[in-house]
Amino acid sequence: MPEAASSDVGRPETVRLCGREDLASGEARRFDVAGLRVALVRIDDDYYAIGDRCSHEDYSLAEGEVWSGEREIECSKHGSTFDLVTGEPCSLPATRPVPVYDVILEGDDVSVVVR
Numbered sequence: 001m002p003e004a005a006s007s008d009v010g011r012p013e014t015v016r017l018c019g020r021e022d023l024a025s026g027e028a029r030r031f032d033v034a035g036l037r038v039a040l041v042r043i044d045d046d047y048y049a050i051g052d053r054c055s056h057e058d059y060s061l062a063e064g065e066v067w068s069g070e071r072e073i074e075c076s077k078h079g080s081t082f083d084l085v086t087g088e089p090c091s092l093p094a095t096r097p098v099p100v101y102d103v104i105l106e107g108d109d110v111s112v113v114v115r
């Protein structure tokens with residue numbers, strides 16, 4: 001297999017996570033993608049992908065409750081919530097954002113763009 005050109009390093013990569021109906025509205029699920037932990041969240045027909053590691057301590061955000069009305073997810077360890085669009089924390093004790101990733105919907109496929 002040819003080696004990746006150095007210009008490929010850091011280039012965005014689109015990875016299929018699941019089908020649209022594999023996740024129910026209000027559900028979050030963790031995926032391990034290209035060495036990253038990504039929490040995929042569905043609210044109605046919208047999908048959000050954020051880093052699955054709480055910025056307060058290393059804890060999976062996909063384990064937490066989805067706040068559909070607020071478009072936030074709550075860390076089930078100490079209760080910080082994170083904005084699913086921006087990754088910013090909305091309540092203490094977390095003070096730093098988590099990464100957010102672009103989601104691509106194509107046919108039945110839900111994919112995420114990672115670098």
Ligand code: FES
Pocket residue numbers: 054055056057058059075076077078079080092093094
């Ligand atoms: S580990 Fe998430 S708020 Fe503490």
